[in-house]
Amino acid sequence: MIPVPKTTPKTTPGKAPGNAPKTAPRTARSPAGGGAASDGRRAELLAIAAGVFAAQGYDATTVRRIADEAGMLAGSLYYHFDSKESMLDEILSAFLDELWAGYEGVMAAGLGPRETVEALVTASFREIDRHLDAVAIYQREARQLASSQPRFGYLADSQRRFERLWLGTLERGAAAGVFRTDLDLRLAYRFIRDTVWVAASWYRPGGQHSPEEIARQYLSMVLDGVTVRE
Template sequence: MSPRRRDAEGTTSARAVRRAELLAAAAEVFAGRGYAATTVREVADAAGILGGSLYYHFDSKESMVEEILSTFLDDMWAGFDRVLDAGLGARHTLEALIAESFRCMDAHRHAVVIYQKESPYLVATWERFGYLADSRQRHEEMWLALLERGVADGEFRSDLDRPLVYRFIRDAVWVAASWYQPGARMSAEEVAKQYLAMVLEGIQASPED
């Protein structure tokens, strides 16, 4: 009620809320047209303000993607770490990781698309985006270790090239963000289930069917 209290909480969170709104608008436009092809004015239009006004909230166009991507990656790794810490077997870990990936895609759909399409450009152009390359590397290591373990445990086929399997899954799963529409025919969870089935068992009819 006191002005003091409003300053300490109310104002801060109002600002954070506004930032989040603006970033959501930016993410949608960046994902749709590509970061480089999107003008700051288009972002501002989408947010319902004028171009210059964005600079009250953000340093630069660059900072906007930065915040969009780091927010997504932080959430993604928190989820992955939860899965890895659960101490499941290889197959169940794989299932959980794919489920987690789709959950994350659902929550950060546009950020995921941006991450897919713009990472190479951003990493090549600005040092500050080096963490994108780090994340990609850690992601690969995590999956290769998992596949290794699954093969050792007899849960996964041993006749496949592990790096290839990793890329196969990664591409199939994450590119889904490009076409997935929340509230469409299938929920993210259902898509995850079907993808899991395909990854694990393939699309061929079983002999016994």
């Protein structure tokens, strides 16, 4: 059994802390009480937007299309969001926030290298299951966004943090004699990373395999290979 702590919602933002919470519409004085009422609508709209972004690509998605899907007019979206870009921003940063919450839970558990890898991969597949659209969008757009728009600098930050976390784990494992030492670890890192996340391109929630089951099989291949061991 792979012990993965339930996604403990510590405060571990993927985005640098201090960013605006991005919750309330741009009212002069937003209503007291946390705005729990309109938050539902916001989340709903973001989910719709994420779906369209994931299906058509961010650039190819028109704001009118999102509005159509939401049963409103294009202009009405601007009551809830500043821009198309800010929708994308919220989708991606919400995803990264959750992802990192999960990862930190794993790291806090103090597991051995192999168990850490298993837990991280499992957590990743869970995140793919929960944030499929966001993951797909991330895969397609992150590189370009991170490199050309300061606003999305946190994507590059997250990337770097991600690499440190994984490389560190692999190095620990290699040093401990758990992982092979004849591999280029950077290559191995990319191998595992891509292996996991690209799954978002074909994974459909509610399908044949649960995220955990997929994680188990992926881990089995990654850790032990696809050939028969004599």
